[in-house]
Amino acid sequence: MFGGLSGSRLNVLDLDDFSKEEIEHILQSADGxxxxxxxxxxxxxxxxxxxxxxxxxxxxxxxxxxxxxAGKVLGADVINVSASASSVAKGESLLNTVRTxxxxxxxxxxxxxxxxxAPYFVASKIDAAVVNAxxxxxxxxxxxxxxxxxxxxxxxxxxxxxxxxxxxxxxxRVARSDVWGLRKMGAEVTVCGPPxxxxxxxxxxxxxxxxxxxxxxxxxxxVEEALEGADxxxxxxxxxxxxxxxNLPDLxxxxxxxxxxxxxxxxxxxxxxxxxPGPMNEGIEISSEVAHGAQAVIEEQVSNGVAIRMxxxxxxxxxxxxxx
Ligand code: CP
Numbered sequence: 001m002f003g004g005l006s007g008s009r010l011n012v013l014d015l016d017d018f019s020k021e022e023i024e025h026i027l028q029s030a031d032g033x034x035x036x037x038x039x040x041x042x043x044x045x046x047x048x049x050x051x052x053x054x055x056x057x058x059x060x061x062x063x064x065x066x067x068x069x070a071g072k073v074l075g076a077d078v079i080n081v082s083a084s085a086s087s088v089a090k091g092e093s094l095l096n097t098v099r100t101x102x103x104x105x106x107x108x109x110x111x112x113x114x115x116x117x118a119p120y121f122v123a124s125k126i127d128a129a130v131v132n133a134x135x136x137x138x139x140x141x142x143x144x145x146x147x148x149x150x151x152x153x154x155x156x157x158x159x160x161x162x163x164x165x166x167x168x169x170x171x172x173r174v175a176r177s178d179v180w181g182l183r184k185m186g187a188e189v190t191v192c193g194p195p196x197x198x199x200x201x202x203x204x205x206x207x208x209x210x211x212x213x214x215x216x217x218x219x220x221x222x223v224e225e226a227l228e229g230a231d232x233x234x235x236x237x238x239x240x241x242x243x244x245x246x247n248l249p250d251l252x253x254x255x256x257x258x259x260x261x262x263x264x265x266x267x268x269x270x271x272x273x274x275x276x277p278g279p280m281n282e283g284i285e286i287s288s289e290v291a292h293g294a295q296a297v298i299e300e301q302v303s304n305g306v307a308i309r310m311x312x313x314x315x316x317x318x319x320x321x322x323x324x
Contacts, residue, residue, distance in 0.1 A: 011123045011130045012312055014139035015180040016213070023184055027149050029311035030304070036073060037307060047076035050317050053101055054110045056133070057083040057118075062278055062302050063133045063142070067110045070309035076317075079106075094118065095125060102126045108316050116173075129316040137171045137242065143277055144177035146308040148185060150301050151232055154273055159186030164226040164268070166258060167236035167285050168197045169214075170247070174277040175236055176213045189217040192226035193236075193258060196247045223258050230268040234275045235260045235286045251284050261287040265295065273297050 015023070036044055052071040056064055064080065071078040081101070083089070088097055098109065108129045111119050116136030123130040134140045151158055163182055169175045169191055182189050191202070191214070200208045202219050220226045227233055238254065248254055265274060274286075274295040282288045290296060 009315060011119075011132075012141050012316065013119055013123060013130065013132045015141050015144050015177050015184065018141075018181075018184060020184045020186075023145070023148065023181060026145055026308065026311045026315065027152055029314065030145075030149050030307040033070075033073075033307040033310035033314075034304075036310070042073050043075065044073065045075040046314065047071065047074040047317050050076040050107045051079065051105060052076050052108045052110065052313060053079045053081060053106045053128075054133070055081045055083070055086075055098070055101065056112045057088070058112050058114050058134065060112055060133070062305060063112065063140075064110075066302070066305040067131075067133065067309050067313075069306050070313055073306070074310055074313060076107075076313065094122065098122050098126055102128055108313060131312060131316070134173055136173065137176075137239075138173050139177045140173040140277075141177050141181075142305070142309055142312055143174050144181040145312070146301055146305040147174075147178055147234070147275060147277070148181050149304050149308055150275065150297055151273065153300075153304070154297065155231060158182070160188070161231040162188045162190065162229055162269075163232040163234065164190045164192065164230040165234045165236065166191075166223055166226060166260060167193050168238050168248075169193050169202070169236065170197045170199055171239040171242040172236045176211075178234070179213050179217060183216055190220060190226045190230070191217050192220050192223050194248065194254065223260075223264060224267055227260075227264055227267040230272055232273045232275060233260060233265060233268050234277075235280075237277065237279065238281055238285050240281075255284050259283075259285055259287060260290055262289055262293070265290050265293075271295070275301060278302065 054064055054067050068078050106128045110131045110133050112133040113135050116138035119130050119132040119135050132139055155161055165175055179189055195203050199211055199214050201211055276298045280286055282291055
């Protein structure tokens with residue numbers, strides 16, 4: 001029912017090491033998970049006896065709650081630890097914290113951390129499977145999977161579709177993982193944002209090499225050009241908490257030049273999807289009118305996040321079930 005996912009993958013840290021087939025398997029498995037979620041009694045014993053621990057060093061609403069819901073629907077025990085309420089607040093190191101938690105026999109550690117690479121370090125030190133729930137400005141692979149799943153449900157095939165990603169690409173871990181996933185699935189990706197919020201290698205006149213994630217995207221100056229003929233428009237959150245001073249001097253100016261509003265969205269293809277990873281700064285990167293309009297699938301992204309995270313937990317726990 002859940003797509004026969006093999007249990008060979010140890011961790012989910014980003015989508016750069018996923019094949020197209022592996023992504024397809026997870027999306028198919030999420031279809032089965034959505035069937036479970038549509039039942040009157042939304043509970044299966046599939047992961048009974050497994051323990052999933054969420055450890056978040058940064059705030060989260062969607063990701064943390066959806067992992068908790070995903071684990072509970074599958075029958076696992078789910079323990080939530082927030083860094084501020086843990087011994088981290090007393091000065092314990094990240095390594096000692098995760099080793100302590102692993103000593104309690106967890107099967108999967110879902111972690112969010114402000115430092116890019118932190119989940120990779122943890123994955124190299126513990127035996128439990130690690131899921132990166134967002135590390136600094138680097139990656140957010142399950143967000144990318146739920147974005148791909150939402151696109152596929154509406155558009156069918158993702159290959160050949162034009163996806164415009166607009167805004168704060170420099171600080172966006174969602175954008176990096178989305179670009180990996182979209183390229184693996186054969187989409188054409190166009191990006192647009194203020195030069196100071198583009199990844200270094202994409203900035204005009206930059207002599208720095210483009211990062212591998214962005215090596216095959218089209219960069220345009222004007223948002224109107226990016227949206228022309230798009231099948232999917234993805235607005236990114238302006239990450240005010242990560243901005244160095246001077247990166248974005250004026251939010252009103254940003255909104256005027258790059259904000260997604262009804263006039264701009266009209267340049268996209270008829271029936272184009274409007275997406276946003278959330279949380280939104282309404283009135284800045286996206287107008288309230290379009291954020292809650294007919295083309296927006298933003299709430300559906302959140303719902304699909306539960307099915308995708310069920311598929312990911314199921315896949316990782318297959319390893320400790322001895323594979324299937
Ligand atoms: N999209 C996302 O990661 O949202 P949260 O910060 O609420 O988890």
